[in-house]
Amino acid sequence: MRTRPLKVALLGCGVVGSEVARIMTTHADDLAARIGAPVELAGVAVRRPSKVRAGIDPALITTDATALVKRGDIDVVVEVIGGIEPARTLITTAFEHGASVVSANKALLAQDGAALHAAADDHDADLYYEAAVAGAIPLIRPLRESLAGDKVNRVLGIVNGTTNFILDKMDSTGAGYQEALDEATALGYAEADPTADVEGFDAAAKAAILAGIAFHTRVRLDDVYREGMIEVTAADFASAKAMGCTIKLLAICERAADGGSVTARVHPAMIPLTHPLASVRGAYNAVFVESDAAGQLMFYGPGAGGAPTASAVLGDLVAVCRNKLSGATGPGDSAYTQLPVSPMGEVVTRYHISLDVADKPGVLAQVATVFAEHGVSIDTVRQQGRQDGGGDASLVVVTHRATDASLTGTVEALRNLDTVRGVASIMRVEGE
Template sequence: MTTSAPARPIRIAMLGCGVVGTEVARFLLRDAEELGRRVGAPVELVGIAVRRLERTRSLDIPSELFTTDAKALVTRGDLDVVIEVIGGIEPARELILAALESGASVVTANKALLAEDGDTLYEAAVKAERDLYYEAAVAGAIPIVRPLRESLAGDRVERVLGIVNGTTNFILDAMTTTGAGFDDALDEAQRLGFAEADPTADVEGFDAAAKAAILAGLAFHTRVTIADVHREGITEVTAADVASASEIGSVVKLLAICEIDPEGSQVSVRVHPAMIPATHPLASVRGAYNAVFVESEAAGQLMFYGPGAGGAPTASAVLGDVVTVARHRVDGVFGPGETVHAQVEVLDIGRARTRYHVQIDVEDRPGVLAAVAEAFAVHDVSIKTVRQEGRGGDAQLVVVTHEADDAALAATVGQLRDLEMVRGVSSVMRVEGVS
């Protein structure tokens, strides 16, 4: 009886050891034996690059693994997998490219870099014949990258709606359930640790926009960068907006929306607050949770739901990629790369089409409704419903439109503001998820 030689260990290095990196390292060390069985070869964490060694003293990770020389670590020449969890554009881009050029596959959670310059990373991975995996970059523990890249590769994805930022969802959910204003809800999110001290990337929609670019590229097989994504945050959402949504049976969510037209020639990618019906599956996503709702031709409607951030949940997504990439190294293959064969046009926001909820402060006198309706008609924006709220100095018209171009709605709002009997347009919000 003969026995095969033991498989060479899969050597893994990591860039960064913050909240996510710490959890990844602990799981790799604790579960090395079990992960090795799943991979088909022993797995070995051989190095972790950090900026400051003194910050590693409180971590339950062997001190000899740490180094401050990230470049030397990723170019040592014997690595199979490099995990990048430092974030940002540089030095992450330089280090990932160096790792690929040195023969290592890469697992990254870096949504900002992928959304800004993913094509450079993909091209380097293809040239090196190595993997580039990034499940953790979009929605934490939620598996959405692989379903779009692999499971739905034979289907035609038509639309992706996502709640992909836990901070903003927590804030809007708090405004919905308690009636709080934005500032109070943000304070509560910061107190509970759901929002950073500087929440700009979250509340202004930058984080969600990067994820939308990645989702759109995967769904529609075209190259989409963050510069292609129309972005609006939630800082202007008021308690009155949330109350108005409730009055029409809806809730307000910050949505990442990726759509392709029926001909497959134009894509719309946008991030903004929107009203969605309370009956829509995304409306029930509470707190800091994330969810991605996919509509495809053959599979129909699918929803992926779970924790979108946090050390352990995100580490789960990273480790899933590590196991897959390590298996590829054992088998001498590599997985799917970037698919950009479609290369369809990405629409400007003015050409995107949706429905709108418009609140108009008006004088309470005859002829107002006719003048307002005329402003909508001039710009070919069809009114679905209109109702008056309040009387006298508090009179307000609330208009819900049928689907219209964003540019047409903007022109309508501009004309409304010029009308003598209109005191102001107090709110304009898109309405999504309506058949």
């Protein structure tokens, strides 16, 4: 074993960073044995130096992250501060000064992953980011390495624990959205401002990363269709149960049947209770991968939290340190296909549409005519009069597969019918 330690700079010491530092200290001997050399925490960049950080030598704390990554003796920089800047500049500066980088920064990678990979290549450095998607679940490395000889056609997953907890609570208890969100916040699963989670921004960044790796093409955050889950209601869950389904916020990345394009989207969807993702409960994550040779694979586990995310960071740290010792680099950007990303309008799936309509003869025929005119075939229809005795009824239509553009045109036309009081909800049906 080499006696000179590999030096690690840690950028950020919050929930994840503090766990990374703790594991590096408590598991130092095991890490050294697995890597082939000791690893030494050489500096920790933070914003609030006065905060007490148990187990970390105060002499390592600095507020000058730029000076830390420029030292020249740093072998690996671990970035867990998040956001676009200063993380982007710090990472490129680390490459320029001879360090490889391990990051958990999904937003930055989704926006500027290609440029960061190019910077790493220019300086013969590694850029690893297992922790950027699905916490502790090994997912990036299987896609980049284990399935490198296969053709991945679809990635379908629950990649945000906060939203899964909320939807699971609504499903299992009948709670409304706000009640379930309040419980998630009280338990620490949701941030004080949950917008990034419940509006799908977090999942969309992860979808961009997954699609890029799975399909060997460049997919940016702006390419991902995004729809949040704040309008999902108890009535939607009742309808889902009537169909033998539940509702999940899904990240879906697909290769077109002809292989000429890809799509990436995030939105709530009904999935059959028989689908493996339907049984993913609480704040857990799971990702379903479909490929030509391997078939169907599912990756499951805790998708967030300090210790689980730190586990993924440390796994990358071991790999990068091994590469440093051997003078090699691991897999880099593999966007050789340069496939176009198709717009959401070209996505084909099934739909569940709930309408409030006038409760009188001929309404169903009018509605069916609108669907037919837009080329959307109806699978099932369920009509029920309102219990309050009013003159309206609830009409639930489940379609066969159609393009999103066709469904959008159908809904716009339905809203113009005098007999349609309103479109209560529209939800895609996936996983069949």
